Amino acid sequence: MDDTNPQTPDQPSTSIPAALEAVGIGKRFDTVIANQDVNLRIEKGQIHALLGENGAGKSTLVNILFGLYHADEGEIRINGTPVRMDSPRDAIQHRIGMVHQHFQLVPVLTVAENIVLGHEPTRGRWLLDLDRAAAEVTELAERFGLAIDPRAKVEDLPVGIQQRVEILRALYRKADVLILDEPTAVLTPQETDHLLTVLRGLAAEGVAIVFITHKLREVLAVADRVTVMRGGRVVGSTTPAETDEAGLAEMMVGRSVVLRVAKTEARPEANVLEVRDLHVRDDRDRPAVDGLSLEIRAGEIFGIAGVDGNGQRELVEAMTGLRIIEDGTVLLDGTDITGRSPRQISELGVAHIPEDREKHGLIGQHSIADNLVLNRYFRTPYAKRGIRQHAAINDDAERLVADYDIRTESIRAPARTLSGGNKQKVITARELSHGARLLVASQPTRGIDVGSIEFVHQQIVGQRDSGIAVLLVSAELDEILSLADRIGVIFKGRLVTVADAADLDRATIGRLMTAGST
Amino acid sequence: MNTLSRYRWWFVTAAFLVAFTLFTAEFQQAQTTAVLAATLRQSTPLVLGALCGILCERSGVINIGIEGQMLMSAFAGFVVASSTGDLLLGVTAGIACGMLMGAFLAFLSVSLRGDQIIAGTVLNIAAIGLTSFFFQTGRSLPSGKTSRIKLGPLADLPILGRVFFSNRPLTYLTLLLVPVIWYALFRTTWGLRTRAVGEHPSAAETVGISVVRVRYMNLILGGGIAGLGGAYLSLEAVGSFERMMTNGKGFVALAVMIFGRWNPIGAWGAALLFGYANAVQTQFQFRGWLADDPQFIGMMPFIVTIVVVAGFVGRARPPASIGQPYSRE
Numbered sequence: 093m094d095d096t097n098p099q100t101p102d103q104p105s106t107s108i109p110a111a112l113e114a115v116g117i118g119k120r121f122d123t124v125i126a127n128q129d130v131n132l133r134i135e136k137g138q139i140h141a142l143l144g145e146n147g148a149g150k151s152t153l154v155n156i157l158f159g160l161y162h163a164d165e166g167e168i169r170i171n172g173t174p175v176r177m178d179s180p181r182d183a184i185q186h187r188i189g190m191v192h193q194h195f196q197l198v199p200v201l202t203v204a205e206n207i208v209l210g211h212e213p214t215r216g217r218w219l220l221d222l223d224r225a226a227a228e229v230t231e232l233a234e235r236f237g238l239a240i241d242p243r244a245k246v247e248d249l250p251v252g253i254q255q256r257v258e259i260l261r262a263l264y265r266k267a268d269v270l271i272l273d274e275p276t277a278v279l280t281p282q283e284t285d286h287l288l289t290v291l292r293g294l295a296a297e298g299v300a301i302v303f304i305t306h307k308l309r310e311v312l313a314v315a316d317r318v319t320v321m322r323g324g325r326v327v328g329s330t331t332p333a334e335t336d337e338a339g340l341a342e343m344m345v346g347r348s349v350v351l352r353v354a355k356t357e358a359r360p361e362a363n364v365l366e367v368r369d370l371h372v373r374d375d376r377d378r379p380a381v382d383g384l385s386l387e388i389r390a391g392e393i394f395g396i397a398g399v400d401g402n403g404q405r406e407l408v409e410a411m412t413g414l415r416i417i418e419d420g421t422v423l424l425d426g427t428d429i430t431g432r433s434p435r436q437i438s439e440l441g442v443a444h445i446p447e448d449r450e451k452h453g454l455i456g457q458h459s460i461a462d463n464l465v466l467n468r469y470f471r472t473p474y475a476k477r478g479i480r481q482h483a484a485i486n487d488d489a490e491r492l493v494a495d496y497d498i499r500t501e502s503i504r505a506p507a508r509t510l511s512g513g514n515k516q517k518v519i520t521a522r523e524l525s526h527g528a529r530l531l532v533a534s535q536p537t538r539g540i541d542v543g544s545i546e547f548v549h550q551q552i553v554g555q556r557d558s559g560i561a562v563l564l565v566s567a568e569l570d571e572i573l574s575l576a577d578r579i580g581v582i583f584k585g586r587l588v589t590v591a592d593a594a595d596l597d598r599a600t601i602g603r604l605m606t607a608g609s610t
Numbered sequence: 611m612n613t614l615s616r617y618r619w620w621f622v623t624a625a626f627l628v629a630f631t632l633f634t635a636e637f638q639q640a641q642t643t644a645v646l647a648a649t650l651r652q653s654t655p656l657v658l659g660a661l662c663g664i665l666c667e668r669s670g671v672i673n674i675g676i677e678g679q680m681l682m683s684a685f686a687g688f689v690v691a692s693s694t695g696d697l698l699l700g701v702t703a704g705i706a707c708g709m710l711m712g713a714f715l716a717f718l719s720v721s722l723r724g725d726q727i728i729a730g731t732v733l734n735i736a737a738i739g740l741t742s743f744f745f746q747t748g749r750s751l752p753s754g755k756t757s758r759i760k761l762g763p764l765a766d767l768p769i770l771g772r773v774f775f776s777n778r779p780l781t782y783l784t785l786l787l788v789p790v791i792w793y794a795l796f797r798t799t800w801g802l803r804t805r806a807v808g809e810h811p812s813a814a815e816t817v818g819i820s821v822v823r824v825r826y827m828n829l830i831l832g833g834g835i836a837g838l839g840g841a842y843l844s845l846e847a848v849g850s851f852e853r854m855m856t857n858g859k860g861f862v863a864l865a866v867m868i869f870g871r872w873n874p875i876g877a878w879g880a881a882l883l884f885g886y887a888n889a890v891q892t893q894f895q896f897r898g899w900l901a902d903d904p905q906f907i908g909m910m911p912f913i914v915t916i917v918v919v920a921g922f923v924g925r926a927r928p929p930a931s932i933g934q935p936y937s938r939e
Contacts, residue, residue, distance in 0.1 A: 160816070160938060181818035196813035198806045199930070209806050210817035218798045261817070 109172025111300035117166035141315035189262025199247035281602035360389035364561035370420035380406035382585035395576025403585035441529035456508030461489035513544025653885030658839030659863025660877035665832035675733030677860025683840025708837020723935035755849030808929035
């Protein structure tokens with residue numbers, strides 16, 4: 093790890109003041125220290141990557157810089173002058189723009205309305221001039237190469253375009269500093285490449301850019317400078333030239349990490365899962381899975397790659413009995429499980445790691461022990477004649493907590509008190525200690541720390557090696573590429589390609605994800 | 611979806627009602643005129659209540675206290691008008707009382723971030739309690755209720771003249787408020803910001819709009835309109851105050867607002883439909899038709915409510931952030 097915080101808080105080391113500077117920022121939420129003595133210096137025309145795991149304090153820091161949170165201590169300086177940042181209004185006045193991780197756009201309003209909101213062009217004092225707004229947005233979009241239809245409703249646009257609206261909104265307010273919070277988390281590889289090009293262009297025009305991410309490859313591709321945070325503190329600052337992926341990962345986690353999963357050749361056997369011509373509708377009653385077929389054999393990992401919202405969620409829910417199947421069949425070891433209840437399907441040997449672990453994976457108020465038997469609490473030895481057997485439940489829990497390295501003080505603690513990674517371990521332990529034939533894992537590592545990702549990946553590969561069929565659905569292309577033996581690309585509810593992982597590369601998959609064809 | 615198909619049911623309903631009215635007018639002009647005039651009269655407090663609801667809910671706050679706001683304002687307006695003899699002062703007092711209760715609702719639900727349903731219930735219970743406690747019999751308006759204003763020659767038109775152009779001042783004001791609020795909501799910066807706050811408050815906050823300020827402002831404005839509705843009841847419709855005189859109109863106004871899809875024009879149409887059902891029912895009872903089954907006739911407006919809300923509303927989408935207290939951190 094090299095030089096930590098090159099300048100001391102009180103005397104900027106360079107003569108040209110930084111576009112945006114945070115000095116000694118501290119922030120706590122109740123007892124949790126989110127930021128402690130954080131210093132950050134953003135130069136004009138530079139892309140500054142802010143790297144760290146979930147919970148490292150990156151989002152807290154930028155929310156403070158944008159006036160959404162109030163720092164308990166420290167100072168924010170713009171061009172060398174200390175400023176008050178009490179609300180986003182102040183930040184906007186100081187020409188700071190932000191592209192939020194969860195887009196801050198009003199879905200039912202148009203692109204132009206969203207962009208001008210708060211700074212609306214008017215006729216007279218009150219009357220909205222939406223024609224002028226549309227014209228200004230079009231002009232701005234053309235200038236920065238971010239083509240857009242100003243009169244489209246935001247809710248009808250794909251995420252990549254919605255993000256474009258957020259960027260344009262910041263530029264409309266003439267931002268000198270642009271903060272992007274995890275901007276690539278929702279993008280396809282092509283969209284990511286385009287975004288990075290746009291960012292370079294903006295930097296060339298003199299905009300200072302703060303780019304938050306946990307994807308190391310992007311940092312190395314685009315950043316001029318990297319600051320790494322861990323546990324609420326800045327642990328180091330470097331440049332891409334001075335480091336590599338392994339070096340950055342070590343700074344992030346504080347120890348060396350295995351980035352690629354060690355995995356042997358798959359030895360697939362007979363088909364475990366057969367899905368034939370499946371049709372499923374989404375919550376709005378539109379076709380989401382539209383004639384999808386696939387087969388997964390014992391001992392292989394079948395990865396489904398695709399942009400979120402192409403039917404992945406509905407596919408997983410249909411297969412686990414959580415959503416009504418309109419048409420088609422699902423066979424497990426030759427048994428028709430179409431239309432069976434979630435419990436019947438689970439009892440037949442389908443393990444499920446759901447996409448939203450808070451909502452569908454755990455009961456937050458219940459103890460860890462109870463959560464560990466959620467899929468078998470009704471069976472002996474966990475219950476006898478309808479009476480729960482706490483000894484058996486607790487023995488099981490103690491064993492699983494040890495086996496799966498679940499970090500908790502007690503098996504009686506409510507599950508909600510666990511960190512994201514440990515919650516995921518609870519779910520994984522419960523589902524995989526159940527004698528499963530098929531594991532359906534949806535976004536199994538979304539939003540958890542690198543250490544837990546490593547663990548979950550090892551578990552998935554371990555299950556495969558013990559002869560279980562695995563269906564892996566992930567929006568992280570890297571995850572699919574490093575785990576899957578065969579890959580299916582999903583587009584508008586169908587698999588547009590199914591091939592051995594070795595025969596597909598990142599660029600091809602990316603094109604298939606967005607266009608449905610190469 | 612194009613406009614025509616979206617409003618298909620509206621057109622069908624409206625066409626049916628117009629045809630039915632013309633048919634009855636052919637034979638019973640006096641009764642038809644009376645029903646239509648009563649429709650407008652009955653709809654006025656519902657429109658005002660619904661406009662209040664629209665202003666609140668479009669900014670993301672549920673207001674089930676409209677009933678209480680109207681009742682309290684009806685009382686305040688009546689007390690001031692009967693003791694000063696000045697109707698205008700009474701109406702002003704009604705509006706001010708509504709605004710005050712709106713501010714109180716905002717304090718509970720925006721500043722203290724309390725449950726909005728409970729905050730609204732507090733208003734309703736407080737209004738019933740206070741008006742019953744301070745109510746004195748024997749008070750009256752020295753100058754009588756607001757008087758009819760005939761709009762020149764328009765008032766002499768057959769049927770329409772009697773229905774639309776020969777009304778009392780608050781009725782005209784209500785008819786004016788509907789397009790004004792529609793225009794403000796969809797064509798001004800205030801309206802855009804209100805809708806943004808109601809749909810996605812944190813998005814509004816990130817572009818520098820104060821969610822708290824917008825919600826306070828809308829709840830107070832809405833309260834003023836509900837207050838006007840209360841003043842209408844005591845000073846224009848009845849001419850005195852009676853215990854519980856709102857009689858559920860504040861709640862029906864909420865149904866009107868939902869049926870009108872949170873749109874002032876839609877709510878106006880919905881209120882007219884409810885008013886019409888009520889007017890027909892009154893006319894039936896007045897004439898002694900179906901006199902053997904008075905309960906059946908009394909039921910009609912409610913059947914209309916159920917059919918309409920269950921059948922037509924279906925896909926109405928409320929403002930997304932409704933009911934959720936907003937806090938930044």
